[in-house]
Amino acid sequence: MHAQVKSTVVEESKSASRLGHIAGAVLVVAAFAVLVSLGTWQMQRLQWKEALIAAISERRAAPSVPLEQIEAMAAAGEDIDYRTVHVSGVYDHGRERHFFATHEGRTGFYVFTPLMLADGRALFVNRGFVPFEKKDASTRSAGQVTRGVTINGLARPRLSQKPSSLVPDNDIAKNIFYWKDLDGMTDSAGLAADRVLPFFVDADAAENPGGLPIGGVTQFDLPNNHLQYALTWYGLAAALVVVSGLYVYRRKR
Structure with missing residues (x-):
């Protein structure tokens, strides 16, 4: 009778351990997916910001146009900024x-x-x-x-x-x-x-x-740290994979 109880306890313990490992694996995969998604989002933001900076530079270098042309663009819903x-x-x-x-x-x-x-x-x-x-x-x-x-x-x-x-x-x-x-x-x-x-x-x-007034005060300094942010998120995802791999390796040992 005592042996049966002990066997049941051991089986329940193993089952709980397996469930714990599965839950842990799910959390790791979910965290990895979130980190990679954040890194990819920052890369998309990087492309958008670089395109915006290029567009602003091109507009600033373009010949000056009459006010009526800017009015027409604004009325048509076009971007008139800079x-x-x-x-x-x-x-x-x-x-x-x-x-x-x-x-x-x-x-x-x-x-x-x-x-x-x-x-x-x-x-x-x-x-x-x-x-x-x-x-x-x-x-x-x-x-x-x-x-x-x-x-x-x-x-x-x-x-x-x-x-x-x-x-x-x-x-x-x-x-x-x-x-x-x-x-x-x-x-x-x-x-x-x-x-x-x-x-x-x-x-x-x-x-x-x-x-006075001192003209030419338009600011063009647009922060562009998206690559740094992307590398940070991707780096955290890579670190999560390494740590998880070491954990699995040690358990098998």
């Missing part, structure tokens, strides 16, 4: 909006000013950077040109919403924007929404009278 453009008009400095920014280690603002076009519509132009202490336009009056100007720059799309919950809300009362809210800029500047073009233009580095 496309070179030229446009003429007169700045309405009394309606400039201030976007909180840093430039070459200094804190200040990008100055977004409505450029009034010949047909009465307005286009918000990012004229460039001014230091924090130069936020008030009266401290940089030389740069508030009143004559007609022709701007060369890059088209930039509008944002439909705040890019992240970590970004502060725009302070309309103080005319400080933390994200490029075209609707907010339009409304706070007292412009009719249907008379404002649905994108921005970043002015190039042509010097403004008095040196």
Whole structure:
């Protein structure tokens, strides 16, 4: 009787051990599949990012086109980001909006000013950077040109919403924007929404009278660490195979 009980216990123990090994194997295979999937996803992201960087470089090097061409592209749903453009008009400095920014280690603002076009519509132009202490336009009056100007720059799309919950809300009362809210800029500047073009233009580095704002502030530094991430995930998958193989080998020994 005692031998029977002992035999039953041993069989149950072996069965539990086999189930444990099967469960462990399933978990290892699942983990391996997840790690390889993550690595493959990062490789796909790498291809996308490299294509995007190449497209931006090509657009920046392309000849400047009239504003009407950018309008037509935007209306057709085409990507206008970083496309070179030229446009003429007169700045309405009394309606400039201030976007909180840093430039070459200094804190200040990008100055977004409505450029009034010949047909009465307005286009918000990012004229460039001014230091924090130069936020008030009266401290940089030389740069508030009143004559007609022709701007060369890059088209930039509008944002439909705040890019992240970590970004502060725009302070309309103080005319400080933390994200490029075209609707907010339009409304706070007292412009009719249907008379404002649905994108921005970043002015190039042509010097403004008095040196401010400092143009050419468009940022092109797109992080591209996807290959590093892919190698990390693939490396973890390989390490999992090696560790699992050693475990099986030692058990058989």
